[in-house]
Amino acid sequence: MRTTCGSLLVALSVLSAQAECLAAKDFARVALAGGSITETVYFLGLQHRIVAVDSTSLYPEDAKSLPNMGYVRALSAEGVLSLNPTLVIGENDMGPPYVLQQIERTNVELVRIDEENSALGILRKVECIASVLGQAEKGGDRISSDLMPLAERLAEIGEQVEIRPAAAFILSMGDGTAMAGGNSTSADGFLRMAFTQNSFVSFDGWKPVSAESLLNASPEFLVIAPMDQDLTDTAEQLRGLDAIRDLPAVQNRKYVIVESMASLGFGPRTLSTAVSVAEAIHGPP
Amino acid sequence: MRKLGSRALSAVESLGFHWALPTYAVLLVFSLALALCLGAVDISIPALLRGTASDLETLVMYEIRGPRIVLAAIVGSSLALAGTALQGLFRNPLADPGLIGVSSGAALGAVTMIVFGSVVGLGGWFAPYAMPASAMVGAMACTSFLYYYSARKAGFNVATILLVGIAINALAGVLIGFLQYASDNRELRSLVFWMLGSFGGANWTTLIPAIAISAVAGTVLLAQGRGLDLMQLGESEAQYLGINTNALKRWVIVAAAAGVGVGVALAGIVGFVGLVEPHLVRLTTGAGHQQVLLGSALMGAALVVMSDTIARTLVAPAEIPVSLVTSAIGAPFFLWLIWRSHPS
Numbered sequence: 100m101r102t103t104c105g106s107l108l109v110a111l112s113v114l115s116a117q118a119e120c121l122a123a124k125d126f127a128r129v130a131l132a133g134g135s136i137t138e139t140v141y142f143l144g145l146q147h148r149i150v151a152v153d154s155t156s157l158y159p160e161d162a163k164s165l166p167n168m169g170y171v172r173a174l175s176a177e178g179v180l181s182l183n184p185t186l187v188i189g190e191n192d193m194g195p196p197y198v199l200q201q202i203e204r205t206n207v208e209l210v211r212i213d214e215e216n217s218a219l220g221i222l223r224k225v226e227c228i229a230s231v232l233g234q235a236e237k238g239g240d241r242i243s244s245d246l247m248p249l250a251e252r253l254a255e256i257g258e259q260v261e262i263r264p265a266a267a268f269i270l271s272m273g274d275g276t277a278m279a280g281g282n283s284t285s286a287d288g289f290l291r292m293a294f295t296q297n298s299f300v301s302f303d304g305w306k307p308v309s310a311e312s313l314l315n316a317s318p319e320f321l322v323i324a325p326m327d328q329d330l331t332d333t334a335e336q337l338r339g340l341d342a343i344r345d346l347p348a349v350q351n352r353k354y355v356i357v358e359s360m361a362s363l364g365f366g367p368r369t370l371s372t373a374v375s376v377a378e379a380i381h382g383p384p
Numbered sequence: 385m386r387k388l389g390s391r392a393l394s395a396v397e398s399l400g401f402h403w404a405l406p407t408y409a410v411l412l413v414f415s416l417a418l419a420l421c422l423g424a425v426d427i428s429i430p431a432l433l434r435g436t437a438s439d440l441e442t443l444v445m446y447e448i449r450g451p452r453i454v455l456a457a458i459v460g461s462s463l464a465l466a467g468t469a470l471q472g473l474f475r476n477p478l479a480d481p482g483l484i485g486v487s488s489g490a491a492l493g494a495v496t497m498i499v500f501g502s503v504v505g506l507g508g509w510f511a512p513y514a515m516p517a518s519a520m521v522g523a524m525a526c527t528s529f530l531y532y533y534s535a536r537k538a539g540f541n542v543a544t545i546l547l548v549g550i551a552i553n554a555l556a557g558v559l560i561g562f563l564q565y566a567s568d569n570r571e572l573r574s575l576v577f578w579m580l581g582s583f584g585g586a587n588w589t590t591l592i593p594a595i596a597i598s599a600v601a602g603t604v605l606l607a608q609g610r611g612l613d614l615m616q617l618g619e620s621e622a623q624y625l626g627i628n629t630n631a632l633k634r635w636v637i638v639a640a641a642a643g644v645g646v647g648v649a650l651a652g653i654v655g656f657v658g659l660v661e662p663h664l665v666r667l668t669t670g671a672g673h674q675q676v677l678l679g680s681a682l683m684g685a686a687l688v689v690m691s692d693t694i695a696r697t698l699v700a701p702a703e704i705p706v707s708l709v710t711s712a713i714g715a716p717f718f719l720w721l722i723w724r725s726h727p728s
Contacts, residue, residue, distance in 0.1 A: 151701060169702025172573055175584060176448050178701030180440060181424035195577050197585035201448055205440060303568055 120227035122235075123208050125185040129232070132171045133190030135366030136212060137162050139228045140188075142367045143241060148232065151182045158360060158368070176201035188212060188231060214365070216288020218250050221370050249370045256377045257294050264380065266295035266320040267313070269343060270305065270359065277343060279308040285363040286322075292373040293380060295320060313346055320380050321346065321354035324362055355379045402675040404668040408682035412457075415686040419453045419693045420445075424700040447587070455586035455594070456692040456706075457685040459651050460661075462598045462643035464684025467658030468665070468676050469605045469636045472612035474542050480659040481644040483549045484637060485526035488556035490648035491579065493522020495560050498574050499567045512589050516649035523645030526552055531637055542619065545633075580705040581652035583692050594646045601643035602681060604635055609674035612636075616671075655707045656714030657688055663721050687713070 130151040131137045137156035140146055151166040153174070168178055171190055176198045179187060184207055191214035193199065203209055210231050212224055222242055229238020268286035270278040280286020281302040290297045298318040299308070321343065343349050355376050361368045362376075421429060425444045431437040432445055463481060470479040481487060497518035510517075530552055534545045564575060611632040614622040622629050644658070664687075665679035691709040698704060 154702070167702055169699070173577065173703075175424065175696060175701065175703040177424040177444055177696065178703060180444060180448075181426075181701050183440075192573065195574065195585070197587070204447065205443055304572075 120230040122233040123186045123210065123231050125208070126232045128183060128185045130168065130179055130182055130184035130187045131156060131189070132168065132174060132187065132193045133212070134158065134171075134360050135224065135364040135369075136188055136190060136228060138364065138366035138368060139225050140232070142225065142245075143229055143232070143234060143238060145232055145234060150184050151179070155360075158364075158366075174198045180205060180207065186210065186231075188228065190214065214285075216285045216291075216365055218253055218292055218370060218373070220288070221365055221367065222246055222250065224365065225367060246367060246370055249374055253292065253370070253374050253377060256374070256381055256383075260294040260381055263294050263296040264319040265298045265316075266290050266293070266322060266380070267298045267316060267318040268322045268324070268362075269308075271323060271325045271343075276307055277313070278305045279313070280305055285365060288365070289362050289369070289373060289376075290322065292369075293322070293377040295380060310343070310345065313343060317346065318348055319353065321348045322362070322376060323354055323356050324359040325356070326359060402669045402672075402679070404665075405675065405678055405682065407668075408665075408679050408686065412682050412686040412689075415689045415693070416453065416457070419456075419689050420449070422693055422697050423449050424697065425449075451586035451588055451591050452583045452692065452696075453689055455591060455650060456583045456689045458595060458598045459583070459647035459654060460657055460688025461681045461685040462602065462647045463654065463657040463688070464661035464665075464680035465602055465605045465677060466640035466644045467684075468662040468673070468680040469608060469612065470640055470658075471662050472608075472615060472673055472676075473633060473636045474546060475616060476542075476546070477663065478659070479546075481640055482553065482658070483546065484640065485530050485549055485552040485556065486523045486641045486644045487648055487653055488553045488560070489526025489641075490519040490523040490645050491653060492526070492556045492559055494519040494578055494649065494652075495563050495575055496522070498578070499563050499571050512587075513593075516590055516594070516646070519649030520642075520645045523641050523648065526556060527637060527641035527645075531634070578652040581654045581707040582703075583651050583706060584696075584703070586650065590650055594650055597646045598643045601639040601646075604639035605643070606677050606681070608632060608636055609672070609677055612673040612677075651706075653707065654688065655711045656718075657684060657710055660714040660718050661687065664717065 126148060128150045129140070129148045131140060131149055132153040134153075134155040134157060137149070137152050138158050140149060141159050141162065146161070149162075149165055151168050152162050153168050153171040155171050156162045156165075156167075166182055168174055168182070172192055172194045174193065174195070179198070179202060186208045187202060188210045190212060193211060199209060212227055214220070215223065225242055225246065226235070226238050229235050229241075268280040268284075268290055270280070270286070279299045280290075280297070281299045281304055282297075283303055284305060286305075287297045287300070298316040299306075323343075348354055357372055357376060361372045363369070421427075423444070425441065427441045427445055427449075428437065432441060437445075466481040466486075467479070470481060470484065471477055473479070474483075494515055497515050501514060501518075530545065530548050534541075534548050537544075564572065567575060611622070611627050611629075614625050614627050615629065615632065617625070619629050622632075647654070661680050661684045662676055665676050665683055669675035669679050688706075688710065691713065692706050695706040695709045696703045
């Protein structure tokens with residue numbers, strides 16, 4: 100019954116999502132607000148149309164050299180308009196709202212991409228951005244050649260999972276504090292994609308968690324994403340973090356370290372990150 | 385001849401007019417002109433005046449940059465006026481509009497609207513006013529509480545008002561912190577923005593009532609010059625000299641709350657202006673309140689307009705929070721002032 104309801108919902112959201120993803124009137128000069136959107140436009144090979152990105156657009160490396168409009172949630176109307184874009188594509192959290200209202204009063208088209216934290220959501224996001232940029236066909240090709248194999252591999256891993264183990268997604272802030280992703284966060288979606296069950300569903304959003312509440316939840320696996328740190332030398336540092344050092348999952352080395360944007364961004368990279376995390380937890384199919 | 389000149393000058397000064405004031409007025413005009421000309425979008429002012437500018441340039445000037453500069457000017461002016469009047473009233477050079485609970489009260493009002501606004505479901509014509517109105521109500525509520533509490537329980541003396549102000553700020557801080565913890569991601573975002581302060585959301589719909597309110601509040605504060613001067617002798621001395629000190633306190637507190645409240649409601653919290661501006665003006669005009677009040681109104685506007693121009697052009701096409709600029713200018717200046725006034 101639940102699955103019927105679920106698939107009905109998915110079917111409905113497919114319909115509603117596609118209604119918004121129509122080709123823009125003019126997609127010659129595009130300003131992008133959101134790391135996963137920039138990543139997707141590069142993935143589609145349409146980067147020559149980008150006139151500006153936001154400060155969360157850190158991947159690929161080339162994107163960093165483009166004009167920067169500031170943080171995705173703190174755009175400036177005049178700043179965006181000064182780059183003379185014909186189209187602004189932004190993440191769900193693009194803002195602040197008054198800036199969007201100011202931009203909407205000009206001829207510049209504004210498209211907000213829906214956030215859906217699942218494998219299907221990533222495919223849909225890529226498809227949507229490709230259609231908005233008038234390259235629906237090219238998008239479809241890239242999806243079937245690069246992303247579908249990953250999605251299928253993920254599904255294969257999922258088939259052999261009988262009971263989803265408890266896991267927590269920890270964002271380590273580098274100063275010894277840890278944030279855990281609760282209900283309806285991108286972290287929750289990522290844990291689901293890796294066929295685990297989020298230990299922190301008692302709260303919504305990201306909350307700082309103490310060593311005690313982590314021990315109490317005692318997840319079997321940890322997915323750890325360091326903020327603003329190099330991945331290679333973090334393993335040692337993380338074991339020194341008071342909040343997570345004594346956890347069974349850390350002492351039994353049942354943890355995976357991932358890059359924060361590659362896991363939580365829900366761009367094309369998230370799919371391959373989820374495959375490697377799922378393999379680390381459940382073993383290869 | 386020189387004697388005559390200085391006598392003429394002091395006569396002009398006794399009318400509440402000081403040579404520094406025209407300089408401030410010129411500075412304000414200069415900063416307004418600079419602010420109009422500078423921005424991320426290149427706008428040719430002559431073309432705009434001839435009507436040959438593009439639609440985009442016209443829209444940016446009249447709907448984005450223009451209202452933003454006006455908002456920065458009235459907020460700067462209100463903050464500096466309120467700071468001057470409160471420093472005079474409390475006879476304390478560290479008094480700041482934040483002290484009488486107006487900023488934290490406004491913050492509490494705005495935060496309450498951000499978190500619970502969707503529950504109440506305000507819509508229609510009132511929607512653009514919901515946030516500013518709620519911030520105004522918060523500012524007025526906190527300041528009125530301070531006023532009545534100090535008046536009923538402690539004879540309304542200045543030291544008690546300061547202490548009650550500190551307690552109210554702490555209490556408002558707790559409530560804001562609690563709402564922050566309870567809010568979801570989306571609410572938290574608009575909340576953080578508002579606490580950082582920005583003039584980017586300025587629009588004529590909310591600006592027109594704001595101009596009216598701050599003009600009335602400003603006029604009330606400008607009229608308190610003599611009372612504030614006599615207040616410096618001490619509260620009872622001022623009473624003997626014929627000042628109704630309770631009326632003075634009431635007018636200053638209500639007008640400061642209204643002026644600052646409307647600014648905080650539209651632009652969030654802009655730091656350091658109310659504290660530093662009066663000191664800056666006193667350096668040139670001396671301590672007479674008539675001049676300091678007028679000078680602060682002019683210089684407050686000029687400095688905040690300049691700060692906002694820096695905030696929106698320095699890292700264009702992005703921008704930095706305006707509070708960062710005002711505090712970066714204000715804090716070192718304040719240190720220098722303390723250094724200067726205490727020669728070793």
